[in-house]
Amino acid sequence: xxxxICPAYGAPExxxxxxxxxxxxxxxxVLVKIMATAVxxxxxxxxxxxxxxxxxxxxxxxxxxxxxxxxxxxxxLSGVVEAVGKNVQAFQIGDAVFxxxxxxxxxxxxxxxxxxxxxxxxxxxxxxxxxxxxxxFGGTTALYFLQKAGIxxxxxxxxxxxxxxxxxxxxxxxxxxxYKAIVTAVCSEQGVALAKALGSDEIIVYSxxxxxxxxxxxxxxxxxxxxxxxSACKKILEKGGKYVTVGGLDVAKETREQLLxxxxxxxxxxxxxxxxxxxxxxxxVAAHRHVDTGKKKGNVVVQVN
Numbered sequence: 001x002x003x004x005i006c007p008a009y010g011a012p013e014x015x016x017x018x019x020x021x022x023x024x025x026x027x028x029x030v031l032v033k034i035m036a037t038a039v040x041x042x043x044x045x046x047x048x049x050x051x052x053x054x055x056x057x058x059x060x061x062x063x064x065x066x067x068x069x070x071x072x073x074x075x076x077l078s079g080v081v082e083a084v085g086k087n088v089q090a091f092q093i094g095d096a097v098f099x100x101x102x103x104x105x106x107x108x109x110x111x112x113x114x115x116x117x118x119x120x121x122x123x124x125x126x127x128x129x130x131x132x133x134x135x136x137f138g139g140t141t142a143l144y145f146l147q148k149a150g151i152x153x154x155x156x157x158x159x160x161x162x163x164x165x166x167x168x169x170x171x172x173x174x175x176x177x178x179y180k181a182i183v184t185a186v187c188s189e190q191g192v193a194l195a196k197a198l199g200s201d202e203i204i205v206y207s208x209x210x211x212x213x214x215x216x217x218x219x220x221x222x223x224x225x226x227x228x229x230x231s232a233c234k235k236i237l238e239k240g241g242k243y244v245t246v247g248g249l250d251v252a253k254e255t256r257e258q259l260l261x262x263x264x265x266x267x268x269x270x271x272x273x274x275x276x277x278x279x280x281x282x283x284x285v286a287a288h289r290h291v292d293t294g295k296k297k298g299n300v301v302v303q304v305n
Contacts, residue, residue, distance in 0.1 A: 003109035004284045005071040009049040012288035017281075020072070023113040024083075030091050030114055031083040032099070034304045035129035037074045037107040039287045040137040040167050041225075046073060046105075047288065058249075063103075074107030076100055078123050078132035079305075088116045098123040098132040098263075100140055100254035108284065110305060121259040124266040131266075131273035134299040136254075138171035139262045139271070142224070144252035146175055149220045149242035155180035158218045160236070162211065163225030164200065165191030165297045168246060170274040172224050173198040178270050184218070186211045194274065194297055212236050223247060274298025281305075 001022040008014050025031040046063060063069060078098040081091050091097065099112075099120035106112045114120050119140075123132040151157065157179075161172045164185035176183045177199040185191075185200035188207065195203050204211045212232060219241050221233045226247020233243050246252070265271035278301045279287040287300050 001110035002281065003072050004074075004281070005108075006047050006068050006073050007071055008067045009047065011048065012044075012285045012292060014047065015073075015285050015288060017284070020109070022111050025085045025088075025113045027085040027087045028116050029085045030081050030088055030097075030116060030120070032077065032079040032097060032112050032114060032120075033082045034077045034079040034107060034110060034112060036079070036133040037077045037302050037304055038133045038137060038167075039074075039284070039291045039300045039302060040076070041291065042075060042137065043073055044288055044291050048292075068105075070103075070105045072106050072109050074109070075102055075105055076133055076136035077107040077112065077304075078127075078129040079112075082111070085116075090116055091120075091122075096123045096129070096132075097121065098127075098136060098259065100136050100259070102254055108302075108304075117256075119254040119256050119259060121256055121263060124263045127266055127273070130275060130278060130301045130303065134273040134275050134301050135171065135262055135266060135271065136259070138167035138169070138299065139175075140254045140258045141168045141246060141252040142172040142175050142222075143258045143261065144254075145222055145244040145246065146172060146179075146220070148250075149222065149244045151176065151179045151181065151220065157181040157220060158184070158216070158238070159220045159222065160184045160186065160211065160216075160218045162186040162206075162221070162223045162228055164198075165194050166225060167274075167296075167299050169224040170194065170198060170298050171271075172222055173200060174265075174271050178265060181220075184211075184214075184216065188295075190295075191297055198274075217241070220244070275301050277301070278303060
């Protein structure tokens with residue numbers, strides 16, 4: 001089967017397409033023919049080992065010292081179940097599914113095997129394969145950090161989302177509105193229209209105004225791109241307010257429950273996929289270059305089959 005491997009850390013050009021053996025499902029696994037995946041900030045950080053300081057050492061321990069231990073990257077996918085192990089009960093051949101693989105990766109390929117009890121679920125009935133792949137990374141990451149911050153504890157909370165128009169940010173805006181909170185988006189001038197379309201109550205363009213000098217205070221400050229610090233945001237937090245960031249040591253944990261929540265939200269129209277561009281599988285290098293710019297809006301999707 002076709003797969004795109006990352007044989008060394010580096011620029012997008014290290015990625016190459018190759019043939020590897022098609023996996024066979026174990027008794028508790030499903031074999032999924034992958035229809036779509038997405039390239040996100042996590043993918044490019046792994047490919048380029050693009051973290052600094054102590055985190056770089058930690059990442060080498062986790063991912064591999066000189067090259068990725070798991071060369072087939074990609075941590076989100078949507079596809080069709082092609083075979084099931086004899087003990088699998090939740091899925092049948094032909095089921096349309098979406099899944100997050102976390103640090104197991106493996107989504108840049110024609111096929112993948114996944115345990116039945118992993119972060120896999122039937123995809124939203126009204127979502128295309130591209131949409132289903134697009135909502136996973138940002139959706140699960142935003143859910144993890146916002147729930148950790150107590151977004152569901154009460155309505156009408158004041159929430160600031162920094163980096164509001166990337167994969168995680170666009171998901172966060174929608175989740176915050178679902179929980180009936182009041183959201184301030186911090187984004188570039190080019191992202192204003194998207195932030196408005198996703199329901200932002202107030203928008204701060206970071207090149208025009210320092211968001212910490214707005215005069216407002218917040219119950220939750222969520223840095224969706226990992227570029228702020230708690231100390232810088234402390235003065236805009238309400239007493240007892242929470243600061244959460246994707247840029248710390250805490251890594252979002254994907255669960256089936258998160259997938260089921262995203263599925264429910266998507267099916268009732270409370271969550272949508274924000275896709276900026278779609279690439280064919282053979283143009284994975286171009287997709288990574290696009291994400292490497294740090295200026296994408298929403299998600300970059302790759303059609304696999």
